[in-house]
Structure formats: structure tokens, C-alpha cells
Amino acid sequence: MTTPEVSSATPPLAKPDTFLLDGRAIPFTPGQTLMQAAQAAGVYIPHLCHHADFDPIGSCKVCSVRIQGRTVASCTMPARAGLVVESETPELHHDRQRLTQMLFVEGNHHCPFCEKSGACHLQAVAYHLDMQDTHFVHTAPHHEVDATHPDVWLDRSRCILCELCVRASREVDGKDVFAIGGRGAHTTLLVNSPSGQLHDSDVAVTDRAVHICPVGALMPKRQGFVIPIGQRPYDAADIAQRPEDS
Numbered sequence: 153m154t155t156p157e158v159s160s161a162t163p164p165l166a167k168p169d170t171f172l173l174d175g176r177a178i179p180f181t182p183g184q185t186l187m188q189a190a191q192a193a194g195v196y197i198p199h200l201c202h203h204a205d206f207d208p209i210g211s212c213k214v215c216s217v218r219i220q221g222r223t224v225a226s227c228t229m230p231a232r233a234g235l236v237v238e239s240e241t242p243e244l245h246h247d248r249q250r251l252t253q254m255l256f257v258e259g260n261h262h263c264p265f266c267e268k269s270g271a272c273h274l275q276a277v278a279y280h281l282d283m284q285d286t287h288f289v290h291t292a293p294h295h296e297v298d299a300t301h302p303d304v305w306l307d308r309s310r311c312i313l314c315e316l317c318v319r320a321s322r323e324v325d326g327k328d329v330f331a332i333g334g335r336g337a338h339t340t341l342l343v344n345s346p347s348g349q350l351h352d353s354d355v356a357v358t359d360r361a362v363h364i365c366p367v368g369a370l371m372p373k374r375q376g377f378v379i380p381i382g383q384r385p386y387d388a389a390d391i392a393q394r395p396e397d398s
């Protein structure tokens with residue numbers, strides 16, 4: 153009786169699946185979204201509510217891409233082998249510009265005196281998209297500012313309702329300080345506390361929620377205008393060159 157031969161050779165690695173993004177083959181692992189695979193491959197798709205550390209919620213639609221004539225959010229769309237995906241087309245560029253312009257007119261984004269200017273994702277995406285004006289009529293809405301906490305403040309007029317603070321507070325800080333409430337144009341960021349204000353909430357200035365805000369809405373106090381103009385994150389690099397930010 154002969155013993156069957158056991159091969160000591162390492163079996164060949166399974167070839168990763170790929171999809172095409174603007175003609176480039178992007179490898180992915182099962183379960184990844186188009187956005188996750190693109191980021192892993194170093195390809196930038198504009199986005200605002202996506203963050204690599206959190207599950208996507210697909211609310212801003214800035215990451216929209218086209219697949220066989222359909223527009224889908226790349227941050228929620230699972231990658232599938234053989235998909236043909238378009239991202240950098242004039243039409244999508246135009247749509248992303250319009251979405252970004254809507255966010256600008258829905259809030260009070262007065263960048264010249266905002267502490268987040270030069271480090272703000274909304275502003276950086278607008279620069280990336282070559283947004284020259286706000287296109288739509290400015291609504292100049294009234295939103296509450298909450299400066300009741302000794303170390304943290306919230307200016308809802310700059311909030312883009314990305315829910316990153318909501319997710320970070322719940323999943324990282326274990327606190328559930330923030331929530332989105334209201335409907336339509338009256339949708340707003342809520343603070344879960346007896347008064348609805350920050351001072352009697354569980355928030356602390358060290359919380360991830362306070363530092364993940366991509367715009368100038370939720371900020372630590374007394375830390376504004378500390379980086380000289382010219383050295384702020386997006387002075388030197390387009391947001392597409394800073395994948396580590398989100």
C-alpha cells in the first residue's frame with residue numbers, strides 16, 4: 153500500500169475580485185462597499201457623511217456614482233465582481249457641485265470667520281469640485297447655537313447632518329449624546345440631555361464625537377484659529393490627496 157503524496161507547495165492565493173472604476177480595475181474583498189474598495193486602492197470618491205471607522209448611512213449622496221445608468225451611493229453599494237462604475241464624469245461632477253451648493257445655502261457657512269476654515273471637509277470638497285458660487289438662493293436659516301458646556305460648543309447653522317458625531321458618541325464614546333430629530337427642512341441635531349443642551353449632557357471635550365465633526369459645527373472651545381493660514385490641512389493639499397482624513 154502506498155501513502156498518498158502530500159504536496160508541501162503553498163496553494164496559489166485566490167485572485168481578488170475586481171470591479172472597474174472609471175476604467176481602472178479595483179480589487180475588493182467580499183463585504184466591502186465600492187467606497188471602501190476605492191479608498192483601499194487609493195482612489196478618491198468625493199464624500200461627506202462617510203468615514204472609514206463607521207458603518208455608512210448614505211445621507212449626503214456626494215459619493216454618488218453611476219452603474220449601468222443608475223445612480224447609487226458608493227458608500228452603501230456593495231462591491232461586486234465585474235461592475236462597471238463611473239465616478240469622474242462631467243454629469244456626476246455637476247451633481248456633486250449642486251449637492252454641495254445646497255448644503256452651503258441650507259446653513260450659514262461664512263467661512264471667512266469660521267475656525268474650521270482650511271480644515272473643513274465641506275469647504276475642501278467645494279474647492280475640489282471647483283465650486284465658484286452657491287447657485288441657489290441662500291435661505292439664511294436660524295439655528296440654535298449651544299455654548300452652555302464649559303469645553304464644547306455646537307453651532308447648528310454649520311451642521312450638515314452627517315451623523316458622524318451621533319455614530320461616534322454611540323459606538324466609540326459609549327454615550328449616545330447626539331441624535332437627529334425633526335423632519336424635512338426642520339431636521340436638526342439634538343442633544344440627549346434633560347435640558348436638550350450640552351451642559352447637562354455626558355459629552356466631554358475628549359470624546360471622539362467632538363473631534364470627528366467634518367465642519368465647524370461641533371468644536372472644542374478655545375482652540376480656534378491656532379493653525380496659521382498656509383499650514384492648515386487643505387491649504388497645502390486637495391482633499392483628494394488626504395485619504396487619511398476620512
Ligand code: SF4
Pocket residue numbers: 310311312313314315316317318341364365366367369370
Ligand atoms: S455636528 Fe458635525 S458631526 Fe454632528 S451631524 Fe453636524 S456636521 Fe455632522
Ligand code: FES
Pocket residue numbers: 198199200201202209210211212213214215216225226227228
Ligand atoms: S458619503 Fe455616501 S452618501 Fe454621504
